[in-house]
Amino acid sequence: MPDLPTITPETVADLVDRLPRSSWIGGRWIHGRDGSDRPGANSDTDRPGAASGTAVSLAAEDLAVEDPATGETLVTIAAASDGAAAGLAALDAAAEAQASWAATTPRERSDILRRAFELLHARADDLALTMTLEMGKPLAEGYGEVSYGAEFLRWFSEEAVRTPGRLRPAPAAADQLMFVDSRPVGPCLLITPWNFPLSMGTRKIGPALAAGCTVVLKPAGMTPLSSLLLVEILEEAGVPHGVVNCVVTPQSKEMSAAVMADPRLRKVSFTGSTPVGKGLLRQAAEHVLRTSMELGGNAPFLVLPSADLDVAAEAARLAKWRNNGEACTAANRFYVHSSVAEEFTRRLAQVADSLVEGPGIEPESTLGPVISAKALSEMQELVDDAVERGARIVTGGEALDRPGHFYPATVLADVPADARVCREEIFGPIAPVVVMDDVDEMIAAANSTEFGLMSYVMAEDHREIARAVRGIASGMVAVNVGVASDPAAPFGGVKESGVGREGSHEGLAEYLETTYVRMAL
Incomplete structure (x- = not known):
């Protein structure tokens, strides 16, 4: 990765000025590349739709794209106000x-x-x-x-260039x-x-x-x-x-x-x-x-008795707080064996406290804002629900008082299984820790969801690893690593996490x- 450039207001303004701001159909920006050619909602102005230049009427409306670090509009797009017409125009082009x-x-x-x-x-x-x-x-x-x-x-x-195919003799017909x-x-x-x-x-x-x-x-x-x-x-x-x-x-x-x-x-x-x-x-x-x-996902993160806690803490940093915690593969529920629970929770809180919340354009920032004001409110609701049910805030737990949609890296301990934060996909920087005494109980808890996209297993004993990997119903399992996605690997889930x-x-x-x-x- 290159050294990060210095981002100034002038850098941002220059980029925003150069961004395309219109739909692309049949090889054309349908309202001009900069979105300046915007017929209104009642306009019958023809616009090119298909690859051959077929004319279709596509009205435009302003769509504001917000910078979640400030809560302010970054740029305005000339969006198609008639989604059905725009979609069919694009399908015309694709079909042709x-x-x-x-x-x-x-x-x-x-x-x-x-x-x-x-x-x-x-x-x-x-x-x-x-x-x-x-x-x-x-x-x-x-x-x-x-x-x-x-x-x-x-x-x-x-x-x-490797599209599959085969040719062979018919088994019963020479x-x-x-x-x-x-x-x-x-x-x-x-x-x-x-x-x-x-x-x-x-x-x-x-x-x-x-x-x-x-x-x-x-x-x-x-x-x-x-x-x-x-x-x-x-x-x-x-x-x-x-x-x-x-x-x-x-x-x-x-x-x-x-x-x-x-x-x-x-x-x-x-x-x-x-x-x-x-x-x-x-x-x-x-x-x-x-x-x-x-x-959707609701990824369990299992810390088994033989886990190397340094490895587990680093994996947790990536699995939980990469992309601001907003990933379908993000660790959602931390099931930690009682023999290592106190020490792992301490290290998890240290990782959370080491993250620097701030706008992503600032080079020291390692945790940015959540996507919207609605998401920010949902984070607080999840934490408040867990606390009301008996959970304890180890670190974080309250939205930051600053512009934008910032929620701190948060670790919750003593989280009951019925808390919303254990049952719902969090999609944010909250890590709930549930302590358990038995590995089979941890595996059962990992499977106690309609989802089955990603799971994480932290252990050094190969028998513990095999036991967990074979027992968890998940399309993907990461063992002692915090990121498993790779273009060379099949990505997908089981149960209600998807098909294909x-x-x-x-x-x-x-x-x-x-x-x-x-x-x-």
Whole structure:
């Protein structure tokens, strides 16, 4: 990671002035790149929609993007006020481009994705600062996400030329062959969350493009800027017009409903909450769409009797407070064996106290604000509920009195199992510690949730590790590490944490259909 640059008000103003501020459909900024061409809600002004230049009427409205470190508007986007119309215009463009994009060679698609990987690194300063400003993460973590997000483009540039297929003799017919081919699913709707605004886009777009699919990207309304920069970079890398489209609209439900009701769409990939994912799955059933759902989490963090507490404390720092605690993989419930509970809790509090809360643009900041005033209020409600039920605040526990949405790194001890902080996904910098006397009891508690995305196990004894890993119902398990996500590994959960996998070989397969051909010689 490069040395962090000095961020001044002039640096921010220069970046904001250069950011795209409009949806990207069919190879065009539909309201001008700077959003200045904004027909009103009752306008019938035609706007280009499809790759061929088909005209559609897309009215615009102002969408304010807030800086959570100040609570003030960072920039105003020309958002599509009619989400359904904008979504269908983007699908027009994607559907029109689908056949030609699928006909490109895997090597062509690979080369484009590789160029995009290189351009992301070349634009790292802009991308990292944009994420810090619109989402709040420390600038160092913004650079980390650029590297992580770019790796999906590099990985799938390599996977593009390894599309699976096979040819073999028919077992019971000497004069026949069996040919199994892989083909792109078709146009895809990709819906990304606000907490990792760049890498969640590349994690979906990379395999879709590698497989030969066109896409309609719907970024979160709170953090659209990183996605708009991403599509600008993809166009510079050589992605043909209509292959990647990005719609910014406050009407998310209306947009997704309209696009998913259109039979031209063949897949939807969503990262977000379980309730929203369930609704999308119900809509997907109408046309039997392929689905990838990366949904909510409630990750248990088990500290077993043999744990190295130095290792466990460092893993906890990353698992709990990376990205301001706003990650679906974040450690949510700390189940600590009684034999090490007092010492681990002490070390966990030391880690929390060592974090520096502040705007992400300040180089000394290691914990930024939560995303919104609503999120800040929810943090306090969770802590207050736990305390009312008997929990004890070890450190933190009260919102900071300063501009922006800052909540301190908080450690709670003596937390009862029925506290909301143990039952709900926290999505913030609160660490509740529950002490238990038995390893099997800890494993049972880890499984006592409808979620099953990520789990953490801290232990040195290989028998304890095996016992926990085999017993926990989770799509991913991190042993003695605080971060497990990797573009080369399959990311996804079990139970109500989702269906499908992103990353690795499985990530490409999510965008491919299998065709079987029987051939007489």
